[in-house]
Amino acid sequence: MSHGGKGEPLVVLLHGLGANRLVWQRMIGMADKHWPGRWIAPDLRGHGRSLCEGPYGYAMHAADIAELIRDEPGGNVTLAGHSFGGVVAAMTGTGWFGPRVKDIAAFGVKIVWTAEEEAKAHELAQRPTRIFATRAEAVDRFLKSSGLFGLVDPASDAAASGITGSEGDWRVAMDPRCYGAVGPALDKLLRLTASPLRLAAGENDPMVSLDQMRAIDPAARTFAGAAHNAHWETPELVWDFIACRK
DSSP: OEEEEOSSOEEEEEOOTTOOGGGGHHHHHHHHHHOSSEEEEOOOTTBTTSOOOSOOSHHHHHHHHHHHTTTSOGGGEEEEEETHHHHHHHHHTTSTTSOOOSEEEEESOOOOOOHHHHHHHHHHHTSOOOOBSSHHHHHHHHHHHTTOTTTSOTTSHHHHTTEEEETTEEEESBOGGGGGGOOSOHHHHHTTOSSOEEEEEETTOTTOOHHHHHTTOTTOEEETTOOSOHHHHSHHHHHHHHTTOO
C-alpha cells in the first residue's frame, strides 16, 4: 500500500480491474501538495502485491476497504475509485460493512454490461494463470489487460508493479478469477450508496457515456481529452474532480 500526508481528512484511491496502486503515480505529487490530510492507495485483493485469495466480488472488496478505514472518522474519508474501484467505493459507501464515508468520487465506471460482455468476463475468470517465458512478455500483457498499453513506459516502476515471477516463469500480478466479479445492473448498485456520489469519465471513454452517468448523478462530468484511464492521461483534471476543486 502506498501512502502519504498527515492528519485529516483521508482520501483512499482505489484502482481499476487489472491495475494496482501505482496507476495513481501521476497524481501522488498533487495529493502530497494539495490534499490537506492523508492519502492511501492500496492494491485491491487479487491485484499487485495484495492477498491473492477469493472471493473477489464487490462485497468482499468493500469489506477489505471498510477494514482499512475502520478507525477513521466517517466525516473525514473520501473514497476515489477508477472503474472497478469506483464500484468498490460505492459498495463501501453503503455503510453495510461498518464505516461511513463523507463522499465518493468515481470515474470511468462501466455502468451498462451486455450479456456478451458479462459472459466474456466470466470466461476470462475461468482461465488458468498464464505463464510467460520473458519479463517483457509479461509486462506487455499487464499493460494491455489493464488498459495502460501506450500510456505507461514498459521500463517504468508502474509497469514492473504489474508482474511477478522470475526468468522463465513470469506472470501478471492479478488473479484472473477477479474478472468474475463484473456484471450488469451496476446502476442499481451505485444507487445503494448512503454517501454523496459524484461520477465522471474521460470524454472519449468507450465504456460509459455522459447520459448513463447523469441518470445516476445529474451533475456528472467528463474530462476533456481523456479516455478510460483519465487519472494517467489528465491527472490534473481528475485530481480537481476528487478534491472538489472545480
